Amino acid sequence: MTLTDPARTPATGQAGDLSGEPASAPFRICRPARGAAATPLIFASPHSGTIYPEELLAAAAVGKALMRRSEDALVDELIAAAPAAGVTTLTASFARAYIDLNRDAWELDPAMFEDELPPHVHGRSARVAAGLGAIARLAGEGQKIYARKLTFDEARHRIETAHRPYHDALAGLIAEARAAHGLAILIDWHSMPSAAARSVVTPRHGRGCDIVLGDRFGAACAPALTRMIEKALEGLDFQVVRNMPYAGGYTTEFYGRPAQQVHALQIEIDRGLYLNETTLEATEGLERLKSMAASLTAALTEGWKALL
Numbered sequence: 593m594t595l596t597d598p599a600r601t602p603a604t605g606q607a608g609d610l611s612g613e614p615a616s617a618p619f620r621i622c623r624p625a626r627g628a629a630a631t632p633l634i635f636a637s638p639h640s641g642t643i644y645p646e647e648l649l650a651a652a653a654v655g656k657a658l659m660r661r662s663e664d665a666l667v668d669e670l671i672a673a674a675p676a677a678g679v680t681t682l683t684a685s686f687a688r689a690y691i692d693l694n695r696d697a698w699e700l701d702p703a704m705f706e707d708e709l710p711p712h713v714h715g716r717s718a719r720v721a722a723g724l725g726a727i728a729r730l731a732g733e734g735q736k737i738y739a740r741k742l743t744f745d746e747a748r749h750r751i752e753t754a755h756r757p758y759h760d761a762l763a764g765l766i767a768e769a770r771a772a773h774g775l776a777i778l779i780d781w782h783s784m785p786s787a788a789a790r791s792v793v794t795p796r797h798g799r800g801c802d803i804v805l806g807d808r809f810g811a812a813c814a815p816a817l818t819r820m821i822e823k824a825l826e827g828l829d830f831q832v833v834r835n836m837p838y839a840g841g842y843t844t845e846f847y848g849r850p851a852q853q854v855h856a857l858q859i860e861i862d863r864g865l866y867l868n869e870t871t872l873e874a875t876e877g878l879e880r881l882k883s884m885a886a887s888l889t890a891a892l893t894e895g896w897k898a899l900l
Contacts, residue, residue: 617685617757618684618685618686618753618754618757618758619682619683619684619685619757619758619761620682620683620685621680621681621682621761621765622672622674622675622680622681622683623675623680624675624676624677624678624679624680625675625676628675628676628677628678629678629893630678630772630773631677631678631679631773631777631892631893631896632769632770632772632773632774632775632776632777632896633674633678633679633680633769633777633779633889633892633893633896634679634680634681634682634762634765634766634769634776634777634778634779635671635674635679635680635681635682635779635781635889636681636682636683636762636778636779636780636781636843637664637667637668637671637681637682637683637684637780637781637782638664638684638688638692638693638694638758638780638782638843639662639663639664639667639684639688639692639693639694639782639783640663640664640665640666640667640668640683640684641663641683641684641685641686641687641688641690642660642663642685642687643685643686643687643690644656644659644687644689644690645686645690647746648687648689648690651738651739651740651742651746652737652738652739653735653736653737653738653739654731654732654735654736654737658731658732658735659687659689659731659732659737660687660689660872661731661732661869661872662687662688662689662728662731662732663687663688663872664688664781664782664783665783665863665867665872666783666866666867666872666874666878667781667782667783667861668681668683669878669882670781670861670866670881670882670884670885671683671781671885671889673882673885673886673889674885674889677886677889677890677893678893679889679892679893680765680769682758682761682762682765684754684758685754686754688728689728689731689737690727690750690754691726691727691750691751691754691755692724692725692726692727692728693754693755693758693759693843694780694782694841694842694843695719695724695725695726695841695842696714696717696726696842696846697726697751697755697756697759698712698713698714698726698751699713699714699715699717699719699720699725699726699842700713700714700715700720700725700726700727700747701715701720701723701725701727701729702715703729704727704729704738704741704742705741705742705743705744705747706741706742706743707743707744709744710744726747726751726755727742727747727750762778762843762847763847766778766847766854770852770853770854774853774900775853775854775855775896775899775900776853776854776855777813777817777855777856777892777896777899778843778844778847778848778854778855778856778857779821779856779857779858779859779892780840780841780843780844780856780857780858780859781859781861782838782858782859782860782861783860783861783862783863783867784804784838784860784861784862784863785863785869786800786862786863786864786869788837788838788860789801789802789804789862789864791837792804792833792836792837794831794832794833799831800831800862801831801832801833801862802830802831802832802861802862802865803825803830803831803832803833803859803860803861803862804832804833804834804835804836804837804838804858804859804860805818805821805822805832805833805834805835805857805858805859805860806834806835806838806839806840806841806844806857806858806859806860807834807835807839807840807844807848807856807857807858808835808839808840808844808845808848809835809839811845811848811850812840812844812845812847812848812850812855812856812857813848813850813855813856813857814850814855814899816898816899817855817857817899818834818857820891820892820895820898821857821859821888821891821892822834824887824888824891824892825884825888828884828887830884838858838860839858840856840857840858841858843856843858844856844857844858853899853900855899861881865877865880865881866878866880866881
């Protein structure tokens with residue numbers, strides 16, 4: 593099965609000019625800086641968007657401050673320098689509470705809607721059961737987001753104007769990279785609550801981890817890619833684990849096809865390393881994490897040919 597199989601393609605519309613999108617668009621693409629050697633690397637940040645449309649705020653039972661707790665705040669800043677090293681970046685504009693781009697578009701909770709959902713909706717996934725489908729039911733520490741039931745038309749609007757264009761763009765970038773270099777390497781960047789990071793005890797150090805690498809237990813990318821990233825991060829004195837508690841979400845699972853030279857890996861960073869998790873303001877740790885991202889970018893731009 594290929595990435596162009598219509599049964600697996602998440603979106604079929606046009607994403608627009610992939611040379612870049614205006615700030616009001618559902619995503620922003622930054623291509624390698626002039627003079628930088630292009631690579632097959634794509635860095636994506638689907639959960640760092642900060643646009644909260646009025647339609648979301650009007651339907652919500654909670655305030656924007658609580659909904660923001662689900663953001664991967666400032667992750668887009670961590671990868672902002674990557675184009676200077678030859679990496680293409682793709683960052684979301686809309687907030688995760690509005691539409692979760694790391695979910696199947698039709699992963700919707702039937703209990704959230706006033707009308708019956710069509711047969712193609714996936715309403716029984718584990719993520720939906722946890723309240724974290726493409727349109728999340730819960731925010732923060734389990735508070736219900738909405739004060740009323742939604743309509744399917746509202747969900748379809750979010751999918752068609754935000755989810756679909758983002759994944760059209762991502763699929764296009766992957767196809768371009770594979771055509772130009774013989775492979776594509778997608779790194780999906782995320783951040784996790786410190787509580788989740790503390791829940792994993794690293795065997796080497798007996799304490800919580802700093803970073804989780806999710807490669808779908810080896811199914812989404814070549815083992816050499818995971819090892820390369822793990823070695824680079826451990827060399828920077830970060831505590832790294834694989835696939836626990838996050839093995840990679842929809843993006844990693846959908847696009848990761850190492851047999852077809854499309855490699856996808858998810859990186860989860862402990863937010864407490866660079867962020868005040870209550871105010872979402874950066875701490876002095878942000879500069880260390882930016883340095884980490886720059887060092888990892890250098891390792892990947894120098895080592896990606898080993899995956900061919």
